[in-house]
Amino acid sequence: MVLGSRIRIRTGRGRGAAFALAAALVIGPATAACGDDSGGDESAPPTPTSREPSAEQPSPTAPPDRAVAEKEIKANWKKFFDPAVPAKEKEAVLENGAEMRPVLKSFSGDKRGGQVQAEVDTVTFTSPTGADVTYSLALKGATVLPGAKGTSVEQDGVWKVSVKTLCALVQLSGNASPGPGC
Template identity: 50%
Template structure:
């Protein structure tokens, strides 16, 4: 058997992550006014970068919460569907992985979030197996869909591919 570039442990981690990705909950965002008073009566100008959501702090909190829940083996499949991009279409994949024994050992820790658009973010995370990093500094994406920041299908499919399951519907 030839090991992929990540090694056997990473393959197991990717399989476990793909299984865990099927079980995520939803978080609610909140808004915040970020106005300041400069002591003048100037017309307000846009200080918000165009590649960030209106409230990046709340968005990052929601992304972190949803990613953590998505990779948590205790999160029910129905909740994972709600925090996965196109979750209803991907539900069969999530159900298939729900009974995987490796999924019961997997989790994720979000390390960094960088917005690339008002509705898209790059996410750096550690994929953990039994609390130990199996794939440190993994890269994924989050998308805002229907008012919820979700794990992207692209991220799920990349993990499925790393696990050796190339023929997964929807990927």
């Protein structure tokens, strides 16, 4: 590049190419200076590496069987938010269920909490034992919180509604002090 010359970056369709060119101008000289001093053949191309998980390699961001895990998450969220399901069964699908009993009791004992149901829209795995969940919350059958965000965790071999999700809902209900564990 000649001093005083201008680099014009167009917006729109050429923006990606301009960005790639700018990145090459900045990164290219830096990586060229990072050669090794082993005296080996510098003309050999680098060994390609794949970031895509193969069928043989488990994904580092998902459980071994995504379909089974997603089905379990959806079923357990439905169970957790079903007013007809007893608290003891809800504890089984809540992260740290026994320790969260007082918060769960507060949530389920609230007039609105006893009328809430949830339908999971999407599950995005963040690790083999964690997932982001987008769900719609309904009160007496009417959707009141579409596109809500929560999380699910695999604990003791079971995919559960996270404590973080329950605590956020309790706080959303106006309870300033949801109790121990939140």
